[in-house]
Amino acid sequence: MAAPSFSTTTLTPVLIHLLRGASDLASVAATHAKLLKAGFASTIASSNHLLAAYCRCGSMSHARDLFDRIRDRDVVSWTTLMSGYTASGRPQEAIAVLRAMEFSGVQPNVVTLSTAASACARLADAGLGRQVHARAEVAGCARDTIVCTALVDMYGKAGCVDDSRAVFDGMAAPARNAVSWGAMLAVYSQNALGNEAIRLFAELRTSGCGLTPNHFMLSSVLSACASVVRLSIGKCVHGAVLRLGHGNHEVIGVALVDMYSKCGCYEYSRKVFDRIEQPSVIPYTSIIVAAAKYGHGRCALAFLGEMVDRGVQPNDVTLLGVMHACSHSGLVDTGLQFLHSMKSKYGIAPCPSHYTCAVDMLGRAGRLEEAFGLAKEAQVEGNEALLLWNSLLSACRIHKRLDLATLAGQRVSEFNQDVAGGLVVMSNAYASAGQADNAAAVWSSMRQRGIQKDPGCSWIEVKDVSYVFYAGAVSCAGARADEVLMLLDELEYKMREKGYKGRLGSARVSDAHEDDGDGGKGVMVGVHSEVLALGFGLLVVPKGMTIRVIKNLRMCCDCHETFKFISDIVEREFVVRDLNRFHHFKTGSCSCNDYW
DNA sequence: ATAGGGTTAG
Numbered sequence: 001m002a003a004p005s006f007s008t009t010t011l012t013p014v015l016i017h018l019l020r021g022a023s024d025l026a027s028v029a030a031t032h033a034k035l036l037k038a039g040f041a042s043t044i045a046s047s048n049h050l051l052a053a054y055c056r057c058g059s060m061s062h063a064r065d066l067f068d069r070i071r072d073r074d075v076v077s078w079t080t081l082m083s084g085y086t087a088s089g090r091p092q093e094a095i096a097v098l099r100a101m102e103f104s105g106v107q108p109n110v111v112t113l114s115t116a117a118s119a120c121a122r123l124a125d126a127g128l129g130r131q132v133h134a135r136a137e138v139a140g141c142a143r144d145t146i147v148c149t150a151l152v153d154m155y156g157k158a159g160c161v162d163d164s165r166a167v168f169d170g171m172a173a174p175a176r177n178a179v180s181w182g183a184m185l186a187v188y189s190q191n192a193l194g195n196e197a198i199r200l201f202a203e204l205r206t207s208g209c210g211l212t213p214n215h216f217m218l219s220s221v222l223s224a225c226a227s228v229v230r231l232s233i234g235k236c237v238h239g240a241v242l243r244l245g246h247g248n249h250e251v252i253g254v255a256l257v258d259m260y261s262k263c264g265c266y267e268y269s270r271k272v273f274d275r276i277e278q279p280s281v282i283p284y285t286s287i288i289v290a291a292a293k294y295g296h297g298r299c300a301l302a303f304l305g306e307m308v309d310r311g312v313q314p315n316d317v318t319l320l321g322v323m324h325a326c327s328h329s330g331l332v333d334t335g336l337q338f339l340h341s342m343k344s345k346y347g348i349a350p351c352p353s354h355y356t357c358a359v360d361m362l363g364r365a366g367r368l369e370e371a372f373g374l375a376k377e378a379q380v381e382g383n384e385a386l387l388l389w390n391s392l393l394s395a396c397r398i399h400k401r402l403d404l405a406t407l408a409g410q411r412v413s414e415f416n417q418d419v420a421g422g423l424v425v426m427s428n429a430y431a432s433a434g435q436a437d438n439a440a441a442v443w444s445s446m447r448q449r450g451i452q453k454d455p456g457c458s459w460i461e462v463k464d465v466s467y468v469f470y471a472g473a474v475s476c477a478g479a480r481a482d483e484v485l486m487l488l489d490e491l492e493y494k495m496r497e498k499g500y501k502g503r504l505g506s507a508r509v510s511d512a513h514e515d516d517g518d519g520g521k522g523v524m525v526g527v528h529s530e531v532l533a534l535g536f537g538l539l540v541v542p543k544g545m546t547i548r549v550i551k552n553l554r555m556c557c558d559c560h561e562t563f564k565f566i567s568d569i570v571e572r573e574f575v576v577r578d579l580n581r582f583h584h585f586k587t588g589s590c591s592c593n594d595y596w
Numbered sequence: 597a598t599a600g601g602g603t604t605a606g
Contacts, residue, residue, distance in 0.1 A: 180602080186603065216602050286604075320606060
């Protein structure tokens with residue numbers, strides 16, 4: 001038998017060297033075996049090295065076995081095990097390790113507590129996170145930059161944005177580094193507080209802290225710009241990306257593709273995408289989703305073909321994007337083929353969102369019997385099912401199938417939570433069918449049950465400022481409100497000369513998709529919010545510039561017709577982003593060819 | 597010196 005050839009003091013560097021190159025279980029286990037065979041008496045340091053190596057290669061069962069056999073476990077052993085569980089997606093077990101560690105009497109340090117905070121972040125559990133926060137205070141670790149940054153992230157992931165900000169504000173200015181700023185920006189961006197993220201980013205640049213935006217901060221801010229549809233700021237950030245030399249970073253490329261597509265600039269998304277070298281599945285998915293939103297179904301299919309040819313595997317999100325593209329382009333049978341062949345062709349089993357998309361697609365195309373059949377046969381539950389039956393209900397209204405609408409409405413009402421949207425659609429279905437009494441009854445029952453619904457609104461960005469319009473209320477236009485109404489009056493007159501049959505303004509029984517905000521008299525609406533936003537845009541956006549309107553609901557047929565007429569009359573281009581796609585109006589027609 | 601914090605597609 002070979003004599004041990006290392007002394008305790010020389011072993012550790014050799015061990016590190018062996019373990020550093022070991023990213024797979026086999027080589028870690030081989031090193032482990034060699035040590036045992038050499039008869040080396042393990043020290044706590046060498047055991048911890050091995051433990052970390054097992055964790056790095058994701059083999060938590062081996063890590064646990066080793067850990068259980070370490071007698072004199074120190075804070076590093078415990079922390080390493082916690083970190084391993086967190087990294088392999090088992091944060092609950094990391095917390096159990098923390099509890100066992102405290103029970104065993106070993107004191108946590110800053111590394112332990114930052115690891116614990118990140119386990120709580122993964123669990124999105126603010127209650128547990130608060131306990132870790134308190135423990136950090138007690139241990140005197142609550143001023144540590146990394147602990148604080150982990151807490152900022154933890155509160156954010158748990159949805160407690162104010163707590164994140166309180167921790168961030170409590171950090172002394174020199175303690176805030178680029179990671180802390182990046183974490184706070186990400187918190188705002190991930191919690192749909194885009195404007196707060198934009199404000200904080202501006203603060204970074206004026207704070208005199210001397211930190212330069214890095215790709216983490218830039219991608220968070222771009223996603224913030226996308227979520228609140230702030231094109232002009234997004235373009236400025238794009239400029240900063242190029243100046244700072246981050247233009248070739250894939251993550252930034254994806255954020256830019258997404259930002260431009262959500263801000264109504266599909267062409268820019270294309271240009272950014274074309275500059276990404278060797279795009280992975282995520283950039284491909286983001287451009288496919290962008291194409292889907294603009295109704296470019298053939299384009300989306302071409303991108304899918306291209307990625308497959310290049311050996312990039314699509315995933316469930318990619319295929320959902322492709323199906324959305326089919327749905328919004330009227331490629332119904334192609335979309336259905338995807339649903340039925342995705343398992344065999346791409347190895348991805350359809351999940352509830354794919355079924356929901358297919359049902360929506362059939363409904364959009366007026367193939368309602370098939371849609372109902374698929375809806376019943378799909379194993380969809382919970383919130384997904386609510387979305388599914390809601391979209392069917394919507395389709396029934398559009399295709400004036402009150403018989404089926406009642407059926408779908410019944411399904412929707414079986415869900416006790418969040419039924420407002422469905423009930424509004426039901427009411428609108430009655431109104432479309434000329435049954436104003438039933439429509440009013442739905443509203444009054446909603447009023448009695450205390451159900452509220454977000455009012456429909458549209459907004460437009462002019463020189464970095466957002467103007468929000470609600471149906472029937474032109475007040476956002478401020479001093480120019482009267483001018484907007486006069487302009488719309490004049491346009492209505494010109495539209496009539498070209499054959500327009502509807503009415504823009506005066507109150508009427510609603511076949512509307514939005515109520516007027518007071519909920520009670522909801523079946524009476526005035527002019528829709530997107531028309532007001534457009535009227536304002538025509539006054540303030542210079543001629544020759546595209547007017548971009550954003551709406552929080554689906555665009556209705558009337559407004560769609562109106563926008564087509566007006567684009568012809570004033571010879572301008574409009575882009576409208578509604579709840580699920582974009583419409584590009586130009587010379588009297590729309591990019592969707594009236595299919596959406 | 598063996599353990600720690602932030603980002604992208606739905």
